[in-house]
Structure formats: C-alpha cells, structure tokens
Amino acid sequence: MTSLDAIRKRARELLDEIPPEVTLVAAAKGRTVEEVRAAIEAGVRIIGHNYVQEAVPMVAALGDLAEWHMIGHLQRNKVRRAVEIFDRIETLDSVRLAQEIDKRCSAIGKSMPVLVEVNSGREPNKTGVLPEDLEQFIRQLATFENLRVEGLMTMGPRFGDPEQARPYFRATREAFERLAAASLPNVAMRTLSMGMSNSYRIAIEEGATMVRLGTRLFGERPA
Numbered sequence: 085m086t087s088l089d090a091i092r093k094r095a096r097e098l099l100d101e102i103p104p105e106v107t108l109v110a111a112a113k114g115r116t117v118e119e120v121r122a123a124i125e126a127g128v129r130i131i132g133h134n135y136v137q138e139a140v141p142m143v144a145a146l147g148d149l150a151e152w153h154m155i156g157h158l159q160r161n162k163v164r165r166a167v168e169i170f171d172r173i174e175t176l177d178s179v180r181l182a183q184e185i186d187k188r189c190s191a192i193g194k195s196m197p198v199l200v201e202v203n204s205g206r207e208p209n210k211t212g213v214l215p216e217d218l219e220q221f222i223r224q225l226a227t228f229e230n231l232r233v234e235g236l237m238t239m240g241p242r243f244g245d246p247e248q249a250r251p252y253f254r255a256t257r258e259a260f261e262r263l264a265a266a267s268l269p270n271v272a273m274r275t276l277s278m279g280m281s282n283s284y285r286i287a288i289e290e291g292a293t294m295v296r297l298g299t300r301l302f303g304e305r306p307a
C-alpha cells in the first residue's frame with residue numbers, strides 16, 4: 085500500500101469511527117498537497133492549518149475541495165492574508181486580534197466565523213483565554229460586526245496518558261454550556277473543538293463536536 089493509500093484508509097476508518105455529529109478536521113502541518121488531497125478524496129471535509137504561509141499554496145491547489153480552518157496561533161501581521169484564505173479561525177484569543185480580523189474582513193466584505201481558544205490548563209506560556217475570563221472576553225467581541233463567535237477550541241495540556249486530559253476537556257465543555265446558556269449577543273455556541281490524535285476519544289466522550297487529527301490520519305510527522 086502506498087503512503088497515500090494508507091492515508092485514504094485511515095481517513096475512512098476515522099470517519100466510520102467518529103460519531104456523525106462530530107466533525108473531523110485534518111491537521112495538515114508539515115504535509116504535502118498530495119497527502120491532503122488523499123484525505124479529501126477519502127471524505128475529509130475540513131483541513132486545519134497552523135501557519136498562513138503553509139496554507140496559501142494548499143488552498144491555491146485544493147481550494148474548493150475542502151473548508152479551511154486556521155488552528156494555529158495567528159499573528160496580527162498575517163491576518164490580512166488569513167481572512168482571504170480561511171473559512172474559520174479557531175484560535176481567537178485577544179481583542180487586538182479580533183479588531184484586526186474585523187477590520188480586514190470589513191475591507192473584503194467577509195463575515196468570519198471564529199472559535200475562542202481557551203487555555204484550559206492555565207499553562208503560563210500557552211495561548212488562549214483563561215476559563216474565568218471567557219465571558220467578559222466574549223462580551224467584548226459583540227461589537228465586531230464582521231466576526232461571529234461560534235464556539236470554543238482548546239488544546240489542553242499534553243499528557244502521555246490522555247485520560248489525564250479529561251478534566252480539562254470537561255471543564256471546557258462546562259464553560260461552553262454556561263456560555264451557551266448566557267445567550268450573549270452575537271454569539272452562537274455550537275462548536276466545541278477539542279481532542280487530537282492521542283486524546284480524541286476522550287474529548288468526544290466529554291462533548292467535543294470537532295476533533296483535530298494529524299498523526300492519526302497522516303502518520304508520524306516527518307522529522
């Protein structure tokens with residue numbers, strides 16, 4: 085079996101395994117256009133990128149075949165390009181970034197769905213909004229006309245044993261439900277993006293509606 089056949093096979097297996105209400109995002113950092121194309125051929129509909137410059141040629145080659153999500157930390161000087169190529173930004177975590185996304189979307193007449201990234205493990209050097217700051221942060225986003233808050237995303241701390249990630253996924257889902265119940269202006273809490281290759285099963289048990297898989301789909305990343 086070629087490596088592309090292996091990707092198609094793993095993609096089909098994952099799509100069979102994951103419950104129909106959960107969406108699979110293929111995390112494509114470091115992969116080739118052909119590898120990503122193989123995943124799309126097998127039925128993957130959303131491709132996630134960590135870097136704008138890596139996404140540009142991919143979107144040029146495969147554009148209409150998939151939906152494109154920004155899943156990495158977005159720098160403000162990359163926003164102009166990002167809002168042109170991405171269908172959704174999963175990593176909004178500051179008002180300054182929201183301001184820039186809003187401005188750049190306004191210039192091209194686009195409305196951008198965003199997820200707010202949560203630093204669920206309260207890790208000092210990690211991106212994301214602290215759980216206790218979420219509501220105030222999201223209220224501040226209501227004034228930006230060109231972005232729509234559609235949910236939360238979290239990485240969570242990395243553990244060898246993914247069972248240890250469970251409390252962080254659970255706390256993020258609880259925050260998600262609290263925010264949904266608060267009916268904040270300009271906010272529709274419908275997507276909860278959490279879980280990666282070693283933790284997606286636990287994330288789904290804890291209420292993820294979107295999982296982001298790289299290694300499990302494409303194989304080990306080239307060194």
Ligand SMILES: *Cc1c(COP(=O)(O)O)cnc(C)c1O
Nearest residue numbers: 111155280281296297298299300
């Ligand atoms: C790389 C990455 C993933 C997928 O990681 P794997 O462990 O390879 O599945 C998911 N989310 C983000 C933000 C990533 O950078």
